[in-house]
């Protein structure tokens with residue numbers, strides 16, 4: 001009697017560990033979480049048992065299951081099929097990679113209370129990113145078909161992981177839903193020109209919650225407001241040399257002027273960075289490319305010709321160097337033509353460098369950074385970038401790069417497993 005009882009407890013524990021409602025009816029590797037980096041994984045011995053787990057861990061991290069009983073040596077590991085890693089033998093998969101924090105449910109349940117100390121943007125200090133990118137838009141050569149891009153300069157990722165792309169040489173904005181091979185034209189696409197249904201070398205955009213797009217129509221020197229599902233835009237700002245665009249938590253728009261060395265906040269053209277002509281001083285910028293506005297409304301600017309990233313807190317008279325500033329170069333304390341910057345909630349800065357084909361991470365107050373993506377020469381391998389011009393994170397922390405001269409947008413999945421362990 002006692003033996004049966006113990007056996008039952010063990011059995012129930014094992015089953016509880018692996019059964020997951022999230023994955024019901026979803027086939028192997030298909031998406032099962034709001035995090036697009038997670039997919040459905042099947043138990044090695046019972047096709048009805050599934051977990052929704054992170055897919056992009058290196059195969060070398062997994063060990064084989066015991067042959068005789070399909071169990072695992074380590075606690076909190078389950079024996080699953082993972083043909084991409086091992087065709088014939090099941091592997092032991094750590095359940096921490098299938099946690100609610102890592103792979104949140106597709107359909108948020110009212111009873112789920114997040115308990116793990118991960119910031120909203122899903123990035124922790126010890127996060128890593130897969131160094132091999134997955135092409136999520138374009139990647140079909142240079143062109144103007146709906147599965148192609150030509151100079152995809154700017155990207156914006158919304159809360160539903162939908163990617164918007166400033167497709168500069170096609171004079172259009174594309175919208176790309178993950179997993180779909182074709183994009184949709186959502187603005188422009190009517191040839192190069194200055195009519196209200198046209199764009200001319202669009203360089204960047206932001207999309208507000210209601211789907212309205214704010215577009216830097218760079219060669220037309222105007223900022224266009226384009227309502228969702230509309231076939232034309234309205235001019236919001238005329239005669240600006242905008243390159244980058246950002247929106248703060250209150251819905252104010254910002255643009256960076258490539259030619260004028262300034263960042264403006266709209267609707268009142270309020271100066272928030274630079275404004276003292278092009279130059280290398282701390283109160284100047286030189287060919288400012290993209291910008292980012294954080295939760296305190298501090299402005300971060302990719303100050304490309306000065307090979308540095310500047311932070312301008314609200315009301316500042318000069319900027320603070322937060323990355324680079326040690327001359328143009330490829331050492332870990334240098335940058336080469338930084339084009340885009342994003343800061344996370346901890347003040348860590350991520351920089352895409354047009355000149356070094358890489359993305360660097362600079363922790364707050366550090367004198368040098370580390371390369372997290374690329375930096376391995378120009379090329380089209382999954383681990384390479386060619387002239388990156390923009391970067392963005394989705395709300396889980398997956399990193400997207402406008403890999404311009406490969407005519408594609410790459411997604412680098414975040415691995416948060418080392419965030420959860422401490």
Ligand SMILES: *[C@@H]1O[C@H](CO)[C@@H](O)[C@H](O)[C@H]1NC(C)=O
Pocket residue numbers: 046047048
């Ligand atoms: C899986 O579920 C189906 C339907 O619920 C059932 O018929 C089948 O026996 C189950 N398979 C296993 C291995 O438990």
Ligand SMILES: *[C@@H]1O[C@H](CO)[C@@H](O)[C@H](O)[C@H]1NC(C)=O
Pocket residue numbers: 066068069070071
């Ligand atoms: C499975 O087999 C291994 C090696 O044969 C053994 O060490 C382990 O205890 C077994 N596990 C279970 C749950 O029976």
Ligand SMILES: *[C@@H]1O[C@H](CO)[C@@H](O)[C@H](O)[C@H]1NC(C)=O
Pocket residue numbers: 124125126418419422
């Ligand atoms: C990051 O990892 C190191 C060890 O690799 C650990 O000491 C540290 O506590 C971790 N930090 C966080 C924030 O998890």
Ligand SMILES: *[C@@H]1O[C@H](CO)[C@@H](O)[C@H](O)[C@H]1NC(C)=O
Pocket residue numbers: 194195
């Ligand atoms: C629009 O383009 C046409 C043709 O190039 C030009 O004549 C016109 O001045 C432009 N309009 C504006 C507002 O720039």
Ligand SMILES: *[C@@H]1O[C@H](CO)[C@@H](O)[C@H](O)[C@H]1NC(C)=O
Pocket residue numbers: 208209210211212227251
């Ligand atoms: C959507 O929101 C933006 C500001 O975030 C506002 O300017 C715009 O008018 C709104 N559009 C609609 C259709 O409500």
Ligand SMILES: *[C@@H]1O[C@H](CO)[C@@H](O)[C@H](O)[C@H]1NC(C)=O
Pocket residue numbers: 239260
């Ligand atoms: C456009 O802006 C520039 C300065 O950025 C100014 O010199 C020029 O006069 C402006 N043109 C018009 C038509 O307002």
